[in-house]
Amino acid sequence: MNAIEIKGLRKGYGNFTLGELDFTLPAGCITGLVGENGAGKSTLLRLIVGMIKADAGSLRVLGAPVGGKKFRALREELGYVPDESYFPEMLTPRDVAAVLSRAYTRWDGAAYAALLDRFALPARKPVRSLSRGMRMKLSLAAALAHRPRLLVLDEPTGGLDPVARDGILDILNDFTRDETHAVLLSSHILSDLEKICDYVALLRRGKLLFCEEKDRLTESCAVVRLPERELDILPEHAVLGLRRNGYAAEALVRRDALPPSVTAERTTLEEIVLLLSKHETERE
DSSP states (O other): OEEEEEEEEEEEETTEEEEEEEEEEETTOEEEEEOOTTSSHHHHHHHHTTSSOOSEEEEEETTEETTSHHHHHTGGGEEEEOSSOOSOTTOOHHHHHHHHHHHOTTOOHHHHHHHHHHTTOOTTSOGGGSOHHHHHHHHHHHHHHTOOSEEEEESTTTTOOHHHHHHHHHHHHHHTTSTTOEEEEEOSOHHHHHHHOSEEEEEETTEEEEEEEHHHHHHHEEEEEEEGGGGGGSOGGGEEEEEEOSSEEEEEEEGGGSOTTSOOBOOOHHHHHHHHHHHHHHHO
C-alpha cells in the first residue's frame, strides 16, 4: 500500500503554481523533499495534510481522498510537524499533553513523556522560552505521541546542532521499521537526507524534476570534471546537469551513457541536486 498517491495535483497562488505533480510515497519508506526556497515544498506538505485545498488533481493519503469523510476519520494516523511551532506560547509541554490527550484517542502519555526526556525538554517551561530547535522537538514529540502511521515534517532538523539532528534521524529510522509507517520530510540539509532517505523528490519553481530511489539515483549518476573547452567529448544525451565557471566545468552525467575514455567520479545527493538545479536555471 502507498502512504501517499498524487496524480495531476495543482495549486496556484498569484504568480506561483505548484504542479501538475504525480508521485507516490510507499509505506515503509522515508522520502526527502528538496528544493530552493519558494519551490513549493511547504505548499505541497500543507496540501497533503489537508490544511489547504488543491485546485485540481487527485490526492490520497493512507488510502483516503484528502478532505473526504474517510480522511477525516484517519486524521489521528497522520502526524504533522510544520516549520514553525503551532502551540500557544503561554503553554508548557505539560499543558500541551493535557490538551492533545483530549484531542486524540490514540494519545500515548508514556511515549510523550519519554520523548520529552530524550529531547531534554523541560515539562514546565512555557513555549515562548524555548529555542526554535526545542520547539521543533516538542512538535515532533507531540506528533509521535498519538501513534501516527504517516509523518509529514517541514524542515524538522532546522536549527538543531549535529548531535540533535542525528537523534531526530534515529527516531525517524526507528519509526519506519514498522513497514506500515512512512515519512515525508522537507529539508535543506541534504546530508541528513542522504543518511536516511529511501526516495528523494526535487521541486523547482513548482515543478517536480524527479522522484527517485536515492540509491539508484546516486549509483546511476556520476560527475565529470573537465576544462570547459572539452565539454564536447560528452554525449549530449548523457548530460543531466552542468555547472561552468568560465574555465572549468562540472557535468552530472548518466554513468551508463559515457564513453569508456571519459573518467567519472562517484557523486553525492548534494551534487546531484545542485547540478540539476543549476542546469535548469541556465536553461530558463
